[in-house]
Amino acid sequence: MVNVAALRCKECSREYPIGAFNVCDFCFGPLEVVYDMDAIADIASRERIMSGPNSLWRYADFLPAEYNPLVDINAGFTPLIRSRGLAERLGLEELWIKNDSVNPSYSFKDRVVAVATAKALELGFETLACASTGNLACAVAAHAARAGMNAYVFIPSDLEAGKVLGAAIYNPTMIAVNGSYDDVNRLCSELADQYHWAFVNINVRPFYADGSKTLGYEVAEQLGWRAPAHAIAPSASGAMFTKIYQGLREFEQTGIIDKVETRMHCAQARGCSPIATAYKEGRFVIRPVKPATIAKSLGIGNPADGYYALKTIEASGGSAVIAEEHEVAEGIKLLAQTEGIFTEGAGGVAIAGLKRLVERGEIQPDEPTVVYITGNGLKTTEIVSDVVNPILIEGTVSAFEQSVGVKA
Amino acid sequence: MATTMQRVRFTFLDHMIKQPVIYRMGHDFDVVTNIRRADVQEGVGWVILEVEGELEEIERGLEWVRSLGVRVDPALGDLIEP
Numbered sequence: 001m002v003n004v005a006a007l008r009c010k011e012c013s014r015e016y017p018i019g020a021f022n023v024c025d026f027c028f029g030p031l032e033v034v035y036d037m038d039a040i041a042d043i044a045s046r047e048r049i050m051s052g053p054n055s056l057w058r059y060a061d062f063l064p065a066e067y068n069p070l071v072d073i074n075a076g077f078t079p080l081i082r083s084r085g086l087a088e089r090l091g092l093e094e095l096w097i098k099n100d101s102v103n104p105s106y107s108f109k110d111r112v113v114a115v116a117t118a119k120a121l122e123l124g125f126e127t128l129a130c131a132s133t134g135n136l137a138c139a140v141a142a143h144a145a146r147a148g149m150n151a152y153v154f155i156p157s158d159l160e161a162g163k164v165l166g167a168a169i170y171n172p173t174m175i176a177v178n179g180s181y182d183d184v185n186r187l188c189s190e191l192a193d194q195y196h197w198a199f200v201n202i203n204v205r206p207f208y209a210d211g212s213k214t215l216g217y218e219v220a221e222q223l224g225w226r227a228p229a230h231a232i233a234p235s236a237s238g239a240m241f242t243k244i245y246q247g248l249r250e251f252e253q254t255g256i257i258d259k260v261e262t263r264m265h266c267a268q269a270r271g272c273s274p275i276a277t278a279y280k281e282g283r284f285v286i287r288p289v290k291p292a293t294i295a296k297s298l299g300i301g302n303p304a305d306g307y308y309a310l311k312t313i314e315a316s317g318g319s320a321v322i323a324e325e326h327e328v329a330e331g332i333k334l335l336a337q338t339e340g341i342f343t344e345g346a347g348g349v350a351i352a353g354l355k356r357l358v359e360r361g362e363i364q365p366d367e368p369t370v371v372y373i374t375g376n377g378l379k380t381t382e383i384v385s386d387v388v389n390p391i392l393i394e395g396t397v398s399a400f401e402q403s404v405g406v407k408a
Numbered sequence: 409m410a411t412t413m414q415r416v417r418f419t420f421l422d423h424m425i426k427q428p429v430i431y432r433m434g435h436d437f438d439v440v441t442n443i444r445r446a447d448v449q450e451g452v453g454w455v456i457l458e459v460e461g462e463l464e465e466i467e468r469g470l471e472w473v474r475s476l477g478v479r480v481d482p483a484l485g486d487l488i489e490p
Contacts (some may be wrong), residue, residue, distance in 0.1 A: 011445065026482050027458050028415055028444040109489075131488040156488070182480075185487045186414070203487055234490060285452045288481050297490040302417075304485025327458055 001041050003314070004064050005367070007031040007206055008301055010308070018064075020123050020198065022205040029072035031204050033064045033378035035059065043253040046225060049217075049256075052251030053077075054213040056111055062250055064207045064213075065118035069377070073146045075110035076214050080370070085338030086351075089130045094368045096228065097335075098219055100399050101343050106167065106376035108215065108240060109139035109297040113200055115211035117143040122272030126150060127197040130187040132160055132167075135297055135375055140169035152197065156184050163237070168381065209305075212240040216247020219370050220257050229251070229367035230318075231356045234265045234346040234374060237274055237298040244372070245312045264318035266359050267353030268310055270325050275306045279320035294328050294383055295345030297375050315365040319362060323352035329383050335373070350374075413460045415444075415483035416470065420453045430455065433453035438448055438462070454484045 007016040011029030022031050026239055044061045056076025057067040057301055087095035087228045103110040112134070114129075120128060128144040129152040130136050137153045146152035150173030151338035155164055159176070177184045192202040200208050227248045235241045238297030245264050252260040254260040271293030274286045286306035291299035303309070313320060325329065336342045343351075354371050357363050377384070393399040401407055418429065425448060439461035447456040458476045461467050470480050 023415070023484060026444070028458070030484055132490065134490040135490060137488040143461060154488075167412055181486075182489060184480050188487045189414075189482060190412075199487075202487055237485060283449065283452070285449055286477055287421065287452055299490050302481040302486045306485070381480050 003035050003061060005036045008034045009192060013034055020125070022203055031206050033210055035064075037250070037253055038082040038367050040250075040374055044254050044256060046221075046256060049221065053056060056114060056211065058219075059214050059217045062116055062217065062247075064210050065115050065122060066309055068118045068121060069128045071121065071143060072148050073104040073110070073114075073142060075103050075114040077218060080219060081339065083339060086335060089328075089334070089338055090355060091365055092358065093366050095225065096219075096368070096370045097339060097341060098215065098370055098372045099364050100215065100372065100374050101341070101347065101376035105135070105138040105142045105267055107135035107344075108212070108372075108374040109135045110142070110222055111214055112208045112211035112240075113139035113143045116198065116200040116204045117147050118209035118266065119122045119204055119207040120149070120200075121147060123198070123204070125196065125198040127152065129188075129191070129195075129199045129380060130154070130182055130201060133299070134163060134199060134379070137164055137167035137199065141167040143236070144172060145170040149282065151394075152185060156181060160212075161383040170259040173352060192342075197386070200229060200327045209239045209243055212243035213247035213250065214243040214373065215240065217251060219244075220251050223368065226368075227262045228370040229261065230263050230265060230357070230363050230369040231372065232265045232267055232357065232369070233372040234295070234350045234353070235268055236272075236298045236304070236307055236346075237303045237313045238266070238275055238305035238307075240374070242267050242305050242308045242312045245316055262316060263362075264312050264316040265353065265357055266313060266318070266320040267323060267349045268298070268320065269279060269295040269323050269328055269349045271295075272299050272301060273322045274301065274303055274387055275309050276320035278306070279312055280322070286310075293345070294325050295347045295349050297379065319357070321356045323349045323356070327352035332384050333387065334379060336377070341373060343373045344375040344377050344380040345383055347377070348383070371373040380386070412463050412466065413458055414466055414470075415458055417481045417483045418455045418457070418473065419446070419479040419481065420478070422451055422480075424428065424476065425453050427476065429476060429478055430457065432436075432470045433459075433473055437472065438465045439469050453466055483488060
């Protein structure tokens with residue numbers, strides 16, 4: 001990759017050659033990919049992007065892996081929809097919904113895994129792996145199937161089997177680990193050290209994380225080559241939130257768009273809000289929590305990029321909001337019933353967070369605003385099962401008219 | 409038994425900040441601790457360290473740390489993602 005210079009520690013800035021590692025040997029800080037932005041600026045242009053594929057690979061110049069059709073199941077380049085009903089309900093004049101729930105395995109995780117998989121192949125790996133309770137497992141299993149790679153998916157043994165059907169269908173080797181959440185964490189850390197596998201969010205994490213930059217690039221392109229005034233995204237590890245902003249800033253830095261003045265707002269649910277709580281208390285130290293939220297796809301109690309998410313909020317003049325647990329289902333229903341988009345718990349949190357930001361006056365009615373919807377509602381139907389209330393009638397027109405209160 | 413190494417993050421809340429937890433872990437258990445990075449502020453602090461020893465002894469030591477009310481997590485955050 002001509003555009004990728006090195007891996008660099010986010011804490012002590014030591015540099016490492018490109019390879020499958022994610023931790024600084026000296027300070028144990030996380031590594032990130034360093035790009036040669038001048039080289040990218042020399043070749044990147046709006047025209048070059050627009051002539052690329054209708055997937056995240058149209059931004060290949062900005063990514064740490066080469067486009068590889070063996071991996072591509074069309075992750076990314078999802079719709080950005082101008083809101084009508086929700087915007088009207090909230091009193092906003094220019095609200096946009098980034099609908100990432102329509103990715104190949106129905107969440108934004110396809111973006112990060114697509115990049116991780118392409119990089120894993122470049123680095124000579126034959127096996128993809130992850131520990132996951134949901135969306136990540138689906139994306140890893142799907143991309144491994146496409147790429148002809150082996151896949152290992154580790155899940156806690158007490159996870160309901162139905163939760164991982166979306167991953168199991170691609171036939172990965174699925175391992176249910178007896179023990180606590182911490183035991184699964186520890187096992188995967190040890191396996192990542194001992195096996196020559198690409199654990200997508202461990203040893204190839206620097207590349208994996210950068211897949212989320214495309215959520216920034218795409219929104220800028222789809223808005224007509226400009227950055228929004230506000231972006232609201234749900235956060236679990238904090239990585240996606242941080243990378244959206246990095247993506248916008250890289251477009252600015254390379255002259256693809258003008259000045260970025262986007263305020264980044266992070267939304268979390270009350271039952272797992274370590275980042276938003278730290279923001280509220282005005283500190284940069286994350287207190288890990290035990291997740292207890294209905295929005296399970298945001299259930300990371302010890303967020304790897306929590307600190308960097310807080311720094312992104314600070315740098316962009318943004319904020320963090322906490323959605324109450326009961327507001328999650330309300331948010332899902334509001335989006336479905338005003339826009340025709342069915343999202344999972346994380347999307348409910350984003351919508352509830354957006355609503356709160358508007359109520360607080362943080363978002364002015366005329367400011368272009370984007371809310372990120374990162375996963376599909378069909379994965380978590382139990383959250384909103386109370387919407388199913390059919391009107392039971394006998395099979396006659398009169399029974400229909402009487403029960404429903406209409407007349408031909 | 410072979411020795412192994414774990415990278416962990418201790419999060420201290422309130423009163424625990426004043427306790428010499430890492431010193432006592434190294435003293436009372438057969439493990440070697442090596443602090444790599446830390447941030448201690450009023451009311452909350454964290455330390456990222458390497459703990460080396462036999463797996464069982466590391467486990468015993470970390471369990472003792474947990475029993476004091478210190479939170480023990482993987483150094484780089486949760487590896488299980490939803």
